Amino acid sequence: MLELLEWLEGTGFASIARESLYGFQILVAIHILGLIFSIGMLLWVDLRMLGVSLSDERLSEVYRALSKWFFLGFSMMFLSGAALFAGFATAAYGNTYFRIKIVVIVLAGINAVVFHTLVKRMPAHIDAGAPPKPIRLSGMLSVLFWSIVILCGRLMSYSLF
């Protein structure tokens, strides 16, 4: 694993984050902007899943309307995150907050897939009404997971550099 990470750090892609004059700052800025955009928008789907906001709108409609915005944010976050990881792969790999962050991102991804499956099977009256327990649980987990991702991301920057 360590050899793979060292090879990654030696690639041209990695040097953008590590060696260019403002590459690191620009990548971190894109990463934070992507995070604010993606999680700030996804939060509205989560709040609708919890039944606390936008309750007059169909859950599937809220998801459809906001998904392109939070996917745009996630794309910014993941691409800049990949470039930042490549630049500091060995240090990041050994960082506890980074490991927690990656595990929680995977859990959030699984939760999103489960939610997607639930929404597809949802009868129309549930889509428009109060969300059932599994949907509320999925919304609560999403808020929890993404809060942990933000916390670990910021804590990582204080313990890595």
Next chain:
Amino acid sequence: MQQLFDWLESTGLARTVGESLSITAWLSATHLIGFTLVMGGGLIWNLRAAGLVLSGAPVQSVARPALRLVVVGLLISLLTGLALFAPRASYTATNGVFQLKMALLLLAATYQLMLNAREIPRLTSSALWLRTSGLVGLALWLSLAITACWFILFE
């Protein structure tokens, strides 16, 4: 003003935060969560006003929860921000990027509060006004986000 900053720097809070990287890191992380809530509220309200999301939903049904989220986010951001500001108050207050960040925050929050309280009925009667108010709001919040990133990275 300098006396206020000197007093702030001499408080127990400033000393505790200033001497602990761990507390600073946790405050900074919580500050980012608060800021994400603020931005989440500001973005959805203005995206809706600009007609870019949920255009079938009544504006007020989006604006009210958005305002609540902005207020909750602001409370978290201001409390954690004050604790982060305290140890280096004199230095940070003279920083141009910090001043720009605070000015944009004040402008964006005031703009949003005024629109929510007074202007919604008038704005919703004209699609052009509503769209324009959304685009102005988006410009303000995005400028704030970019300035906040700039402050984190270059200072």
